[in-house]
Amino acid sequence: MASQAQVLTVTGPDGDRDVRVTSPDRVIYEPTDRTPAITKLEVCQYVATMGEAFMRSIGERPTAMERWPSGWREGMRLAVGPQDRDADGFYQKRLPKGAPDFIETARITFPSGRPADELCPTEPAALVWAAQMGTLTFHPWPVRRPDVDHPDELRLDLDPQPGTDFADAQRVAAVARELLEELGMRGYVKTSGNRGIHIYVRIEPRYTFEDVRHAAIGFGRELERRDDGVTVAWWKEERGSRIFVDFNQNNRDRTIASAWSLRAKPGAPVSTPLTWEQLAEESDPRDLNILTVPDRMADGDPWAGMDDVAHALEPLLDLWESLPGGELNFPPDYPKMPGEPPRVQPSKKVAAHWDADGNRIED
Incomplete structure (x- = not known):
């Protein structure tokens, strides 16, 4: 029998917002020697707990969602493109239909010139909603919504x-x-x-x-x-x-995994901001996981001052x-760029087949 949905109350800049979590008991990560089984509700609770830190890192940024709707298991595969329909996980670059009204977007343009309206988190509840949709890892662009063509x-x-x-x-x-x-x-x-x-x-x-x-x-x-x-x-x-x-x-x-994001790896590891001193002392990044990382916030966010300069x-x-x-x-999915070398493995390159600008010479 499926477990009943639960409601998480998520604090945000405009007050509390309720986010409904369906199938809260679904196991997203199987147990390891470091962690017990992690449920969907626990993933959503982690995102809510880390909401303020998440927003400092990815707030107002166009963000792709790496979704694993059935959870993650060893041997599961992430889709390599939109036509790879047999994969277990996939990147959601366009906001799906049916998103709540409070979810906001940013319009971005792909290298092909095609536009898309991508998730743009403006409050922690948006990230909890994404987690409820199976998102484990957030992949933000290095830009903010007011200017999506100039990275910061x-x-x-x-x-x-x-x-x-x-x-x-x-x-x-x-x-x-x-x-x-x-x-x-x-x-x-x-x-x-x-x-x-x-x-x-x-x-x-x-x-x-x-x-x-x-x-x-x-x-x-x-x-x-x-x-x-x-x-x-x-x-x-x-x-x-x-x-x-x-x-x-x-x-x-x-994009790369955001600060504080979970990864689709055993033991629910987290892409964890550290001070340089903490990095030097770290012996095994697997120790930085969904259960241990929230406690580290008692010492403050190592990235809290990033916007100062x-x-x-x-x-x-x-x-x-x-x-x-x-x-x-x-x-390889980019258009040919000025001055770019030939797009062929060096071991397979035949010099006579390429001109000085890296373009293929047709026989």
Whole structure:
């Protein structure tokens, strides 16, 4: 017999709002050696508890929802595109029909030029509603609704490749912190919810997505110079056992898990903001999960001051201009971009088949 719906009362800027949670006893995460089984109601309660911190991070931002309507289990698969209908989870980039009246949207434009009205959280209840709809991970754009074409966040994604682990990402993050401080910039760090680490820098919202991407490439190349365990190589066959600085996460319509988001991994891990000192002390990011993270807020939100200062990108754009290497590849679903290298694996490239601008020469 299905469990009866429950109502969560969620505090917001305009007072309390009730959000109905159906199938509250549905198991979303199976038990692990770190956590018991986690139900849908517990997921929604977590989002409500963390509502204020969530809003500091993703409030007023166009946000895609990573939805797992039946919960998450080992072996389940996230859809790789809109036609992948056999997957268990999927990205919801357009607000679904039937959303409550208090749910707001922001109009964004994909690289293809097509527009969409995406969830734009303006109060914690909007996030609890999304969790009730099966959302585990929120994927906000690095922009706010008043200006969706000029990012206010630089996102540095330190992605461990095979043969590396969280400890390697910690080491590289420490080097990244030193570099940012030398450039007069402050970075804010969080775990990815898996093995990676994300560093955010608040920037002045006057640069294009391409500018921000180039800033990430410049930063990554300087990290390569300082630590031979770092790479910005786009092709996996060239990365080796190094930490990849995923510069393409700064493209239009490219997002990463928000601060405080749950991840579709065993034990309900959380992408958790930390101080730099806390990051250095962390031995296993799996310990940062749905049960442990709320208690850490007793010490305050490590990202609470992120909006205090917005930095100019010129120091990083200078690195982009001065360090050798030129343009790097865009994701395959992007239109061909000026100066982009050929979109073919280096091991399969035949030089005679490509012109100087990276365009295929037809036989």
